[in-house]
Amino acid sequence: MLELLKRRRSTRLFTDQPVSEEDLDSLLKAALLAPSSMGKRPVECVVVRDRETIARLKTYKKHGTTALESAPLAIVVAADAQKSDVWVEDASIAATFLQVEAEALGLGSNWIQLRRRESDTEPSEVAFRRELGLPDHYGVLCVVAVGHKAEDKKAYTDDDLDFTKIHYETF
Numbered sequence: 001m002l003e004l005l006k007r008r009r010s011t012r013l014f015t016d017q018p019v020s021e022e023d024l025d026s027l028l029k030a031a032l033l034a035p036s037s038m039g040k041r042p043v044e045c046v047v048v049r050d051r052e053t054i055a056r057l058k059t060y061k062k063h064g065t066t067a068l069e070s071a072p073l074a075i076v077v078a079a080d081a082q083k084s085d086v087w088v089e090d091a092s093i094a095a096t097f098l099q100v101e102a103e104a105l106g107l108g109s110n111w112i113q114l115r116r117r118e119s120d121t122e123p124s125e126v127a128f129r130r131e132l133g134l135p136d137h138y139g140v141l142c143v144v145a146v147g148h149k150a151e152d153k154k155a156y157t158d159d160d161l162d163f164t165k166i167h168y169e170t171f
C-alpha cells in the first residue's frame, strides 16, 4: 500500500484510450466501500463519459479544471446532506478510495474541487446540480477525472515526507 501511495500523483493529461467497463466497475466498488459516519452511506456518484458533457463541466469552475480537457471519464462525488451532517468527510473518503483504486489499476486521476468553488457566474455546485439533475439538498464535493496517463510524474520517496508534522504525546 505504501508503495502505491507513493506512486499516486495527480494526473491532468490523459490518452484517448477509454477506461474499460471492468476498471470502471472496480473504481465504483472502491467508492462504495468507503467508510461513512454511523454507516449512513450518504455518498452517491455520477459517472460521466459523454465528452460534450465533460467539456461543459469544465466551464463550471474558474480554475483547476485542466484534467477535464482530456479525461475520458469524470466521476462526480456528491452526497445527501440531509442524511449526514458530516457528508463532506464521507464524500472525501469515497473520492480518496476512488483515486487510490485508480492508481492500483494503473490509471491516473485528479481531484477537482467543487464545494466552495465557483464559475464566473455561480457556485460550481449549483451548476453541477443543474447539469446532472442532482437534487438541491445534495452537496457536490468534487469531480474526479480518470483516464490512462499521458504524463509521467515522479513517485514520492521518503525524502518528500515532512516528519516535523508528526508530534508524539503532545504537540
Ligand SMILES: Cc1cc2nc3c(=O)[nH]c(=O)nc-3n(C[C@H](O)[C@H](O)[C@H](O)COP(=O)(O)O)c2cc1C
Pocket: 008, 009, 010, 011, 012, 063, 064, 065, 066, 067, 110, 111, 112, 113
Ligand atoms: C481537497 C482537494 C482539492 C483539490 N482540488 C484540485 C483542483 O481543483 N484542481 C486540480 O487540478 N487539482 C486539485 N487537487 C489536487 C492537488 O492539487 C494535488 O493533490 C496536490 O497538488 C499534490 O499533488 P499530487 O496529487 O501529485 O501528490 C485537489 C486535491 C485535494 C485533496
